[in-house]
Amino acid sequence: MSTSWFIIANPISGNRNFSKQWKEIQQLLNNKKIDFSFAFTKFSKHEIELVDTAIQQGFRNIISIGGDGTLHNVVNGIMMQRYAKTSDITIAVIPQGTGNDWIKTYNIPNNVKKAIEIIHKKNIILQDIGVLETDNSTVFFNNVAGLGYDGYIVNKLKTLKSFGSLAYILSGIAGLLFYKKTVFKIIFDDKILETNCLMTVFGICKFSGGGMQFTKNVNSTDGLLDVTIAKNLNILDLILNLPKLYSGKIVDHKKLETYKTKAIRVVPKTAKPFIQADGEVIGTGEVQVKIIEKAINFVVTN
Template sequence: MSNSWFIIANSTSGNRNFSKQWKEIEQLLKNKNINYSFAFTQFSKHEVELVDTAIQQGFRNIISVGGDGTLHHVVNGIMLQRYVKTSDITIAVIPIGTGNDWIKTYNIPEKLENVIEIITKKKIITQDIGVLETENKTITYFNNVAGLGYDGYIVNKLESLKRFGAIAYLLSGLAGLLLYKKSIFKIIIDDKIIETNCLMTLFGICNFSGGGMQFTKDVNPSDGLLDITIAKNLNIFDLIFNIRKLYSGSIVHHKKIETYKTKTITVLPIDTKPFIQADGELIGSGKVTVKIIEKAINFVVN
């Protein structure tokens, strides 16, 4: 099955008509003579189980049809299975989600015809994967951006706003600025200890999160390093006056933001237990340790 794809499709992704999209996807795959089997997710995190089964059946190429959450769970399925090396697996993405942030780093289009063409060319990058361990020993992998604090708070708020599409991230972010209370973080990076009043701490592998915002600096998804962003005492006026910089990436030069590169980081909130998010999925709260796994999974890119 070296040339066959196993498609994992989330029929609840995005705001469009999935059945119509799926018919178009099937026709495009047929037109390109792409050999595939498929399964639809039936419940939360079903992707992990479907990946495990597909790998046992001999599949080494997987297509994620959905948004960042679908891809996140596919990645976790690959990292958790124990049948083959994770670097033996290749993932392609057909994006039909709300934010579709991971694809932006690699300039993968959202138009179905164009993304199927990219899959046929199968240009590969072997990307790093991050791994978070929470204080209750829960292990979660991420392929894009994870974080602790304000961004976890807005992910928690986002669920009720997803019907607004990509602008939901901005609405959720602005609401969070009014309601989220900063706390003191003790941050350990290599032999450096930072204790500061902190809006959020981000752990980046790729460029984009929150519906196209860029909080990471000089990202290289295959350099074996986490791109750390510590947003200190930013307030609602700082972000409102710098909205363009949030999307251009130049916000990282703000005087209240510090950036680092490292292989491991521990963040210990002192006075609260803020939410932790990974690729836009809530995974816990409180203390977290993050590490990098170098060149872990192959991805099809543009």
């Protein structure tokens, strides 16, 4: 079993000068005497194939270089492969993306040198992983998923990536102006809720949408989904509470409800809203969400 790291790097992530960054990354890894092999992604979701091959070859330590989308695909590759227990595999992150929301939960800096220092120390946490089942796919997520307004924003982001971090604000404004709320039937534990809903969010970690916090008292290892149901919030509600979106205090708004559960089903009644996972659109319409406890090791700060 290899103790070496296998690096999966997305060279187009974050609109940065990757060739310059890659030289720096290699030098810093060598300085820390971190042994590694590497591959670059060449097409969408290529990470899944690269992870499968690396694990088959005996690698159990993987470094994701890119943004939340790259990490999302690495996680899906690990959860889908059949060569090793997922809890025997460790992921570390060198952030290069636009949003980089997952790293915020663990205070991992958006800085190459500091991220490699964290990898060198290899302090790990065995984190839960979520599962989204739609009509035609099963997708895993490591951060935050949801449907409704946030799915609309993520879909809009695809056309605004060139604006960098400003893209989140622009797509959020577009959502406020054009997204139409729909009635959701929400089923979990012994509850059935039917309500006009802006969005329903499922959290394992804290941050999404470039630093917004829609989940309450998140614990990434407690075996529970942190669910937020944003009911009939309107444009004025969101504008007046903009700072609370980033501080996390939005969850105390009277039009939001929060729950913890192991499984939940959401059935949109009047439309087929976009479903997003870790900032990636994965489908539309109905979704069943579950959690896999303590599924993958992640390298985090102390």
